[in-house]
Every structure is written in C-alpha cells, then in structure tokens.
Amino acid sequence: MNNKKKIAILGSTGSIGTQALDVIEQQSHLYEAYVLTANNSVDRLLEQARKFVPATVVIANEAHYEKVKEALSDLPIKVFAGEEALCQVVQDENVDIVLASMVGFAGLRPTISAIKAKKVIALANKETLVVAGELINKLAQEYQVPILPVDSEHSAIFQCLEPGNKIEKILLTCSGGPFRRLPAEELAKVTKSDALAHPTWNMGAKITIDSATLMNKGFEVIEAKWLFGVRPEQIQVIVHPQSVIHSMVQFEDGAVKAQLGVPDMRLPIQYAFSYPVRLKASFDRVDFFKMKDLTFEQPDTNRFRCLALAYEALNKGGNMPCIVNAANEIANRAFIDDRISFNKISEIIEQSMNHISFSTDSSLDTYLQTDKETRLYAESLL
16 A cells, blocks of 8 residues: 655746655655646656656646647656646645645645645745735635745744744844845846856746845745734844855744754755654755854845835735735846846836735735736836
C-alpha cells in the first residue's frame, strides 16, 4: 500500500516548483508528485512529467494542450488544460497537500478551490493573501484547513511562534535587493538585467523585480498580517543583506526569537510538507565561522516607494491591496518588457490606488472585478 503524501504543485516549472520537486525526490519515501501544472513552460513541464510520472498534468494555456497531450501519450498521465482545470485538479480525493506556487493573481482561484476541498495548503503564492487575505482566512476557518507558509520569511516567523504567547512585533528581514546602495537619481537609469541580478536569492523574474522595488517585501508585510493576526504597526521591515536571519518574532516580555539558515528555499518547502516534524536533509548548514558580519538597516521608503505604498494599502484595507497587486503586475511586466523605467513602477501603482474605486466588500467577485479594472487602467498609463 502506498502511504506517501500526494502533492499537487501549482506552478511546478517555476523556481519554487522545481525546488519542491527536488525535495520530493530527496524524500521520495514520503512524498509523491501527484499533480504538476504550468502556464507556458511546456518543455520543462514535459521533462518533469517524464521524470516524476504524476497522475495528472495541467497546462493552463490551452494553446499548448495538444502538444502536451501528444508528448505524454505513452505514459499513464491524464492531461488537462485551462484555468478551470487548475481549480478542479486540486479537488482530487487523492491529493493531500497543495503547494500554491503559481505567480501572481492567477493563484487565487485554485487556492480557494483547494481550501474548499479541505486540502492542506503550502502557500508560496503571496498574492493570494495580498489580494484576498480576509476571504482566505474566513474560508480556512470555515473548512478547517491549515495554511502553512512557504516564503522563507513567513516560514521563519511560523517556526518562531510559541502557542499561547502573544506576538509583540514581527521583525521581517529583507535583503535590500540589488539597489540598496544606489542613489535615488541613479534608480531611474537601472536596466532589467541590473534588477534581475539579486544578491542572495535565485528566483523567477517577476519576484526578482518585486524584490528590487521592495514591493515583494511590501506584499510580505500584508501576508504577515493575515497569517499571524497582527496589526500593520506590529510588522517592522529590517534590511539584512546577508539573508542568514530569515525573520524574527519579538514577544511581550521583550525576548526575540530568530530563525537562521542558508538562503535555500528547499528548507521552508520541506518544512511545510513535513510540519510539525523535521526531516533529515542534505541542505547546506550555516557556518558561523565563515560569517564576517550580520548587519541591519532601516529600509529607505523614499527611494523604494513601493514598500510605503504596500503599508498604505494595508492600513486602508478593503480592495486596496488588490489594486496594488494588479497595478504592480502590469508595471512589473512592462519594466521586464522594456516599456517603462524602474521608477515608473511605483508611479503606476500610486496612480491606480488613487483612481480605482475603493470597496470594503471581501467577496471573490469584488476582487475579480477590482483586478480587471485596475489592469485596464494601469495598461492605459503605459
């Protein structure tokens, strides 16, 4: 009898997805890649499917369906296509854990579908909580579903928690990105290749650009509110360029607990899969004797306006974080496509926040409508 936990990886060809498959391969006696999904990365998806032979593969972009189906016709793999298929495969009765690692707003509906199917959620798609944190928390409580954070920072906070002891402050660490020391006047001139050169983490293009603008950290602030039930003023961002301390929790007596490790996403991925058990792994260890120093700085929200905008959105609440996310996705993509300058990203987000109708309604329909309206408006600003 196969007692392995069956894992559905939403976004298996991205940075988190590929590292999750590495964890599954290392712990193959415990886990099985049961569902693999991708949007456009056909060749990588096919390579993964041939190696892991999941029960099901989904290619979200229906234009690639025939190619994927034909290429896997000699294997016992069901092949589906389209956004609806993503929502359906997570409901498979055999799936134990859903790793939500799709990038952006696209991860929201499949994650909601997985919660309603009472699956354990390993959450790497931060936009899900940014856009619809109130709704996701309600659903998680209603269906009694655990949401286990995969982001290195939120996993660190999760590992530092003490049941029954209140959090006084969350100290959310931040590498500072590639432009930490760059003067404000130079930021307007930075190129896509400059921004994609992250100093410590290896991530996909979208998240790497978000890290350069500090919007990624802004999103993590919003995510922390919903994951840990704290107020915005209880979340402090600390620039820590070495990325050894992944985040810290300060308790009511002033004690601070930190989680340390090398910058390797496989550790938080594996912990989300195995929680509350820790599994033996071959990941690199922290070598304290090789560390020259650990430094900490305040983030500069004047140069990196996106972080300030994220705090503004969190304080305003309602659909404002949804507006920020949608505008950021458009602006981020436009920068990658060389259509706008680096500084224009925060301008487009701020203009969208001032233009799109504000709503306190936390229904999925409101978020879907807000997302659509914001994208159209942000596009018009390009």
